[in-house]
Amino acid sequence: MESLLTEYVQFQEAAFSARCAYSMQHQSRSGLLEVDHFYPRKKKDLIQNHDNLFPASRHCNGKKGDTWPNRGESTAGCRFLNPCKEMDYGEQIFEDPHTHELVGVTPAAKWHIRVCGLNADHLVQERLRRAKHWKTIRNRAIVVRRGIPHQAAQELVTNFQEEVELMIPEISPPPQS
Numbered sequence: 001m002e003s004l005l006t007e008y009v010q011f012q013e014a015a016f017s018a019r020c021a022y023s024m025q026h027q028s029r030s031g032l033l034e035v036d037h038f039y040p041r042k043k044k045d046l047i048q049n050h051d052n053l054f055p056a057s058r059h060c061n062g063k064k065g066d067t068w069p070n071r072g073e074s075t076a077g078c079r080f081l082n083p084c085k086e087m088d089y090g091e092q093i094f095e096d097p098h099t100h101e102l103v104g105v106t107p108a109a110k111w112h113i114r115v116c117g118l119n120a121d122h123l124v125q126e127r128l129r130r131a132k133h134w135k136t137i138r139n140r141a142i143v144v145r146r147g148i149p150h151q152a153a154q155e156l157v158t159n160f161q162e163e164v165e166l167m168i169p170e171i172s173p174p175p176q177s
Contacts, residue, residue, distance in 0.1 A: 021054035021083045022064070022116045023123055026166045030057035038082060040066040051084065063117035077107030080115070088112070095171035100127040103174050123168065130167040137161055 018027045027033045036056035056064070069078045081088040092109035093102050101119045104110035113119060137160070144153040 016055050019055070020057040020060050022060040022112075023057055023118055024089070024168050025057050025059075025123065025126065026168075027055075027057075028166050029126065030059065034058055034061045036061045036064060038080065040068060054083070059120060059122070060116045060118075063120075064115060067115055069111065073111065078111035079108045081108055081112045090172045093118075093171070094174040095127060097131070097173045100124050100131060102171070105174065126168050127171070130164060130170070133160070133164040133167070134170065137164065 018033070019025060020027075020030060020033060021036070023030075033055040034057070036054045038052050038054055064080070069080075073079075081092060086092075088109070092106045093104055093113065095101070096103050101124055102113050104113050117123075137157075142153060142157060144150060
């Protein structure tokens with residue numbers, strides 16, 4: 001059973017590009033990913049349905065825990081967004097381009113953001129740094145000083161871009177009202 005779970009975790013990490021299913025934070029930044037039971041009540045089943053297991057950062061997995069919407073919350077449209085069955089980012093969850101906080105446009109997205117702690121300081125700060133870094137990469141001319149080989153400068157830029165690509169990916173701003 002243990003080796004089967006290990007194989008599944010490796011499969012999910014590949015399917016999610018080694019990113020948390022909820023925050024999209026890469027494991028190189030969040031630490032090793034944990035296995036989240038999307039629907040926690042199914043955790044006790046002897047045979048785990050792979051559709052119920054997602055890679056999650058310790059932060060998101062800890063915040064989500066065994067939480068599930070109660071009847072009143074469900075009636076109000078509150079629920080977790082299932083990243084394998086629906087579009088979450090760019091359709092229900094957006095990034096405010098000024099604060100870099102996530103904004104939900106549906107009751108489910110608002111609840112999902114709150115319960116998973118997706119606007120935690122460390123995630124907002126990573127999105128802010130990512131936005132600044134992409135702006136630098138896209139809008140700044142690189143000036144190579146005399147004596148620095150062009151190849152070394154190009155390698156530095158490539159390494160910087162690779163680091164930025166490991167940050168939380170760019171998220172669309174909310175649609176205009």
